[in-house]
Amino acid sequence: MPAKDVPDIVVSRLPLYLRALSFLAEEGLQVISSKELGHKLGISPAQIRKDLSHFGEFGKQGTGYNIQYLRDQLRRILKVTEEREVALVGAGDLGRALMHYGGFAGRGFRISLVFDNNPQKIGQKMGPFEILDSESIETIVADRGIEIAIVAVPAEAAQEVVDALVRAGVKAILNYAPITVKVPEGVHVQYIDPVIHLQRMTYYL
Amino acid sequence: MPAKDVPDIVVSRLPLYLRALSFLAEEGLQVISSKELGHKLGISPAQIRKDLSHFGEFGKQGTGYNIQYLRDQLRRILKVTEEREVALVGAGDLGRALMHYGGFAGRGFRISLVFDNNPQKIGQKMGPFEILDSESIETIVADRGIEIAIVAVPAEAAQEVVDALVRAGVKAILNYAPITVKVPEGVHVQYIDPVIHLQRMTYYL
């Protein structure tokens, strides 16, 4: 359904547009131009128009973009119109923080399973969920048809967890472990490592 | 000291090289070629060589790169040879997780101040630190000469916190709040929003 040859870098900006538009819609605003939106995001107006043009015509000459309409279109393009179930692996401090994070709701995601390999933790409650044994990732995640997972385990355990998730049919993994993991073609991985982000700035100090 | 015109995108990859090399050094390996390193990181060998060539000649023909040596050079280039003090703003679940995160030590950073604006929390202990009043960011961070901060507060409070940090002289901000913030020229911001990363993958599902 989506155009087959949209550059990844264009896709990577769409969530930023969506986030800004959702905020503007909450503020009750109706319309925004590429110029104004670009100013808010630090992106050129031409780039915003070009990015959106890969998916259709969403604006109106002389006026700009209807905020609610464009937001809804972006949700559709990014396939986050419904909340998708997410499996969380790792019930440490980070896992707990993610569990309690209020920012998933309304943006397309809902954590609905939590796994850990620590016998002390398995069977205990974290938030509304019972912590499940990591050994059961493959069967339970597959049964539930979950396609998205968040990995919040130590580096040493990450590849093994990712392998289990892949076998369970997961296609999108957000990896907090500070290691590059191997996945087969067709499985997507995004990385969050705060130290990497910090080191990207210290160069300029 | 660093070459003035190294592209940002090149700088952004250096921390990934450093992370991989540190891991390889811990494993006790001595030497690696651009081909092998590229394979581990999913980056072309030519790109690794080109990236490094912006900063000097670190390899040896026919052999590759001495792992410890290149690691040390990257630490120097990225200015993470010493541990730098980091101010953390936000003592919620995420702030606590960051506080307890063991991954900063040895990679150039050490959280050394924690702020929050909640009177219930101010004065309490979190980890080894007393939680300080956000009102005092400007004076305390400036006094300590801290240049790096992590913002882990709700979106509504983020711009205000960032403004205070900038006034305190902070030059590098890692922002976990789901909002694009305005900063003056010369102040660097990196963003971590798990939902953005997840939405970058749902497009492909």
Added chain:
DNA sequence: TAGATTGTTAATCGATTAACAATC
């Protein structure tokens, strides 16, 4: 020496920007 791999140049590829006709 033969084999391997670097550092670098030139070619290719792709992304961003500028400009403007179309049009609301």
Added chain:
DNA sequence: TAGATTGTTAATCGATTAACAATC
């Protein structure tokens, strides 16, 4: 209508890759 802004084309800019002489 006059003014504003889109969608798109073409030009520019920049990044990646291929190729290879140098050399360990």
